[in-house]
Amino acid sequence: MIVQIPAVLTPDQVQAACHALDRAPWVDGLATAGHQGAQVKRNRQLAEGSPLARELGNVVLAALERHPLFISAALPNEVYPPMFNRYEGGETFGAHVDNAVRLLPGSGRKLRTDLSATLFLTEPRSYDGGELLIEDTYGAHAVKLPAGDLVLYPSTSLHRVEPVTRGVRLASFFWVQSMVADEGERNLLFDLDTAIQRLNQTGADDAARLQLTGCYHNLLRRWIKV
Ligand code: NI
Secondary structure (H helix, E strand, C coil): CCEEECCCCCHHHHHHHHHHHHCCCEEEHHHHCCHHHHCCEECEEECCCCHHHHHHHHHHHHHHHCCHHHHHHHCEEEECCCEEEEEECCCEEEEECCCCEEECCCCCCEEECCEEEEEECCCHHHCEECCEEEEECCEEEEECCCCCCEEEEECCCCEEECCEEECEEEEEEEEEEECCCCHHHHHHHHHHHHHHHHHHHHCCCHHHHHHHHHHHHHHHHHHCCC
């Protein structure tokens, strides 16, 4: 399931991030590409673990912790420290599947990549191209979101970033290890939670909502691995 998470960052936070990133030292994106990605990756990114990447990454992580839609869709167990990239002058990232496992910087622990995330930092009108194309069983979906919005998609998907032919595309990207590894189980829980939240807003039948909420938690209890 491809989920758009709106307004992860406020306009002020986006502006501050872009301002800092404008003067940032960018390195070749190949620094963190896997074998497959290295063949097709042509962009730049902030050095992993650099002070600015850590500072901005913490802003993103704090925003995600407060975002109910992100929590509901990802059921996060651990989030990889957000990284930042920049595309301009025709830069692109060809079709690839993200590595299944990433080493968490500094700890040596491993993170299984269940979900991939891109947080858009530049307004779509300020650049041409740069769509994130995600393939699923229904075909390819072009994603180009307002600054501050995030797209969450299965790390199992084949995806690519179209060449940026005008302007600059800044984004943050990272991976999530979910408490529910199976995508089908996670999608069912997300659908159920979304329906329950809607029923809560309409003040529907108390007993039925209680029963459904119980089902949600009892399914989660069956499927969760932490
Ligand atoms: Ni990727």
